[in-house]
Amino acid sequence: MRRPPSNGEAASKGPGGWGLWGVQESRRLCCAGHDRCEQALLQIGINMMALPGGHHLDSVTLPGQRLHLMQVDSVQRWMEDLKLMTECECMCVLQAKPISLEEDAQGDLILAGGPGPGDPLQLLLKRGWVISTELRRIGQKLAQDRWARVHSMSVRLTCHARSMVSEYSAVSRNSSKEMGQIEKLLMEKCSELSAVTERCLQVENEHVLKSMKACVSETLSMLGQHFGQLLELALTREVQALVRKIDASDNIYTTESTTGNLFSLTQEGAPLCRIIAKEGGVVALFKICRQDTFRCLYPQALRTLASICCVEEGVHQLEKVDGVLCLADILTDDSHSEATRAEAAAVVAQVTSPHLPVTQHLSSFMESMEEIVTALVKLCQEASSGEVFLLASAALANITFFDTMACEMLLQLNAIRVLLEACSDKQRVDTPYTRDQIVTILANMSVLEQCASDIIQENGVQLIMGMLSEKPRSGTPAEVAACERVQQKAAVTLARLSRDPDVAREAVRLSCMSRLIELCRSPSERNSSDAVLVACLAALRRLAGVCPEGLQDSDFQQLVQPRLVDSFLLCSNMEESFV
Numbered sequence: 001m002r003r004p005p006s007n008g009e010a011a012s013k014g015p016g017g018w019g020l021w022g023v024q025e026s027r028r029l030c031c032a033g034h035d036r037c038e039q040a041l042l043q044i045g046i047n048m049m050a051l052p053g054g055h056h057l058d059s060v061t062l063p064g065q066r067l068h069l070m071q072v073d074s075v076q077r078w079m080e081d082l083k084l085m086t087e088c089e090c091m092c093v094l095q096a097k098p099i100s101l102e103e104d105a106q107g108d109l110i111l112a113g114g115p116g117p118g119d120p121l122q123l124l125l126k127r128g129w130v131i132s133t134e135l136r137r138i139g140q141k142l143a144q145d146r147w148a149r150v151h152s153m154s155v156r157l158t159c160h161a162r163s164m165v166s167e168y169s170a171v172s173r174n175s176s177k178e179m180g181q182i183e184k185l186l187m188e189k190c191s192e193l194s195a196v197t198e199r200c201l202q203v204e205n206e207h208v209l210k211s212m213k214a215c216v217s218e219t220l221s222m223l224g225q226h227f228g229q230l231l232e233l234a235l236t237r238e239v240q241a242l243v244r245k246i247d248a249s250d251n252i253y254t255t256e257s258t259t260g261n262l263f264s265l266t267q268e269g270a271p272l273c274r275i276i277a278k279e280g281g282v283v284a285l286f287k288i289c290r291q292d293t294f295r296c297l298y299p300q301a302l303r304t305l306a307s308i309c310c311v312e313e314g315v316h317q318l319e320k321v322d323g324v325l326c327l328a329d330i331l332t333d334d335s336h337s338e339a340t341r342a343e344a345a346a347v348v349a350q351v352t353s354p355h356l357p358v359t360q361h362l363s364s365f366m367e368s369m370e371e372i373v374t375a376l377v378k379l380c381q382e383a384s385s386g387e388v389f390l391l392a393s394a395a396l397a398n399i400t401f402f403d404t405m406a407c408e409m410l411l412q413l414n415a416i417r418v419l420l421e422a423c424s425d426k427q428r429v430d431t432p433y434t435r436d437q438i439v440t441i442l443a444n445m446s447v448l449e450q451c452a453s454d455i456i457q458e459n460g461v462q463l464i465m466g467m468l469s470e471k472p473r474s475g476t477p478a479e480v481a482a483c484e485r486v487q488q489k490a491a492v493t494l495a496r497l498s499r500d501p502d503v504a505r506e507a508v509r510l511s512c513m514s515r516l517i518e519l520c521r522s523p524s525e526r527n528s529s530d531a532v533l534v535a536c537l538a539a540l541r542r543l544a545g546v547c548p549e550g551l552q553d554s555d556f557q558q559l560v561q562p563r564l565v566d567s568f569l570l571c572s573n574m575e576e577s578f579v
Contacts, residue, residue, distance in 0.1 A: 009158045013168070023453045080200040120172045121238050121261070125268065127164035128231050134160060135224050142216060145209075150216070151197040159188040160226070169235060175247040176237075189223040235272065239265065252294060259288070259300050266307035273311045281309055282317035289326055294342075298330070302343035309350045318351060318362055331375035341379055343389040348372060352402045366403065373399060373409045380428075381418045389428040393437035400444035407445045413518045416445065416454045416548040423463050430472055432482040439467055439489040446493050452500035459499075464490050468515050484529045491516065491535035495542045504546035513550045516540040520571045521560055530572060537567055 134157045137474075141149040165183050169175060175183075196219060200212050228444040242265075245258045262281060265272050276282075285308075288294045288301040318324070328338055330344040342573040351362065365372075376392045376399075383389035398467070399406045410416075419438050422428045429435060433475060442464070447452045467490035472479040494512060507513070517528050519536045524531040537559060544551055544560045551560065559567050 002043050018383050053320040056167045068455075086167075106261065120168055120234075121265070123164070123167055123171060124231065124234050124238065127160060127167070131157065131160050133226060135220065135227070138220060142220070146215070147197065147200045148207075151194070151201055154190075154193045154197045157223075158187075158194050160189050161186055165230075165387060172234075172237070176233070177399055179230065179233050179237075182226055182233065184231055186220065186223065186226040189226055190217060193219050193223055208262050232271075232275070234278060236275050239275050239281065242277075244286045245279045247280075247287065250293075251254045252297065255288065255294060256297055256300065257374040259285070259297060259304060263300065263304040264295075264305065266304060266479065269312050273308050274313050277313040277317050280317075282314055282323070283321050286318075286321050286323055286326055289330065298336070298340045299343045299557070301338070302330075302347055303341070306343070306346045306521075307349045309347060312356060315351050315356060315362070316345075319362055320365065323347075324351075324362065324368055324372075327370045327374070330369055331379070338379075338388055340385060341375070345376060345379060345395045348376070349391060349398050352395065352398040354398060362402075369399070369406060370409060373406055374413060376411070377413045378414050379419055380415075380422065383422075383428050386430050387429055388433060389422060390434045390437065393434060393441065397437045397440040397444075400441055404447075407448055410441065411448060411450060411454070412443060412516075414454075416451070416460065420458045420460050420463055432472065432479060433488055435467060435470065436482050436485050438491070439464070439486055440494060443489045443493040443496070446496040449500075452497050452503050455497055456502060456506060461494075461503060461512070462510055464494055464497075465507070465510050465515065468494075468512070468519065480527055484527055484532055486530070487519065487526060487532045490534045491532065495535070495539035497543040498539065498546060501546055504543055507543055508547045508550045511542060511545075513543055516543070517551075517559065520567075523572070531537045531570075533568060533571055534564075537564060537571070 041519045054302060086120065101324075128476070138153050138157065141153065165187065191374055193216070194217055196212065200216065202207060203209050203212065209409070213567060224247075242258055242262050246255060246262070249255045261275065262285075265276060273505075282305065285301045289298055289305075294301075305318070306316075309318060323476065327344050327347055331341055331348075352365070368461050373396065378395050379392040380389055380396070396406075419441060423435070423438065431440065442455075442460070455464075466526075467486050468484040472483045478569060493514075496505060498507060516536045516539055520540065526536070541560050541564075548556070558570055
């Protein structure tokens with residue numbers, strides 16, 4: 001199931017495993033692990049050829065008995081013994097040291113099959129990933145003073161760069177003068193890198209090598225900059241071609257294919273999303289969403305828009321073309337399919353994400369907020385699947401961060417009843433990601449005094465109590481983090497609602513205090529999360545202020561009476577060493 005941008009998670013980096021700007025984007029390149037490289041290869045269609053490595057050598061079977069050689073020449077006897085002794089020695093050495101290629105040698109990257117004819121985008125993505133990976137590995141070997149590897153990899157890098165330039169020139173239209181200049185600079189730096197690393201192989205003086213290392217590092221950095229500039233220009237050119245194709249097309253099949261290509265590009269990461277936004281991709285996609293002849297393409301276009309709006313440039317373009325008004329029209333029009341309205345909700349969730357500071361200045365959103373909130377609550381109520389409910393509730397959760405007036409609107413629309421009823425429907429609410437959205441809305445609404453009575457009336461305290469016991473079904477980091485957020489926000493909601501004595505007494509009656517104490521004292525119950533611990537301590541103290549009789553003396557003395565920081569240190573078992 002697709003997860004929307006969560007209010008509890010930082011926006012994700014782009015899923016592509018190659019850094020678009022070469023060594024300029026050092027953080028992405030240095031962090032690109034082997035698993036992430038494999039994901040990137042799958043996304044852009046590279047089939048890496050399996051290289052031998054890590055194979056276990058079958059044991060050499062030695063004869064159980066040696067022939068008793070009598071009356072045999074001593075030299076011949078010694079040669080027979082030597083043969084067996086050598087095999088034993090080889091076997092022992094090979095078992096102690098596994099046979100495998102060097103880590104970097106495993107990545108002698110091969111573009112199996114190559115891009116199809118007339119497919120410059122795939123060529124750029126494949127070659128771009130390979131060259132970025134080579135740049136990262138050369139930097140690693142340079143730091144280790146592995147000059148032989150640095151030189152061999154520099155030669156290979158030159159081959160890859162030359163192949164990218166020649167192949168792209170063959171499949172693309174006439175290159176611009178600027179691209180030609182950067183291509184020339186790139187190849188000059190590649191030749192310079194190969195030459196200087198070859199000279200380093202002949203140098204033995206450490207002081208000379210140290211100065212030459214700085215020269216190699218500077219050359220490598222400049223090479224990465226030229227590569228990044230060239231790749232940006234080439235990708236910009238291809239994106240421009242796609243956008244022009246969408247603008248000019250009135251054929252539904254051509255538009256569908258081109259929009260699909262644009263969506264695939266958005267999955268390569270934020271840099272490409274910025275290029276698409278800058279080159280008019282948002283404008284072209286909203287043009288599709290405003291034509292009735294393309295109604296069947298609305299979900300695809302909206303899904304692409306949601307991906308582009310993960311960057312500020314996309315949100316700026318959306319506001320310039322009155323995109324919020326278009327989204328409001330789609331959400332409030334029941335003639336649109338549920339899938340279309342769900343994708344529109346996903347765009348709303350993205351542009352209102354609290355992790356994008358630009359969303360706080362979406363003046364056009366305020367004008368349509370009431371219509372959008374009403375439509376989203378209705379979509380939550382009528383959702384036929386968990387994914388639709390997830391997208392709609394995520395949009396509502398982000399809107400409650402966007403403006404406090406949204407919480408009052410939700411209260412008037414009986415959103416608490418809609419959300420709490422959905423919690424008992426496994427078809428709509430079946431994952432911790434969805435419960436994360438629900439409890440976020442409840443936590444933000446709980447600042448309103450009127451919210452407490454609605455929570456009690458809808459048996460909400462018991463549901464919040466259940467969220468304190470949220471457990472992951474699998475051990476995936478994403479699901480574990482979602483469960484932690486659910487527990488934390490449930491405790492925050494309980495603490496805020498417990499200002500009302502009726503809510504506090506209901507919570508005590510349902511043994512919420514016992515569960516909070518368990519979460520405080522048992523790190524395994526909260527996955528050792530400090531955020532959950534602080535929230536639980538705050539909720540426990542709020543409940544103890546209303547109903548102190550629900551606590552044992554030891555719990556009161558350790559969890560309530562001391563300063564919050566002292567209780568936190570006690571429960572988190574922080575051990576300091578003064579040695």
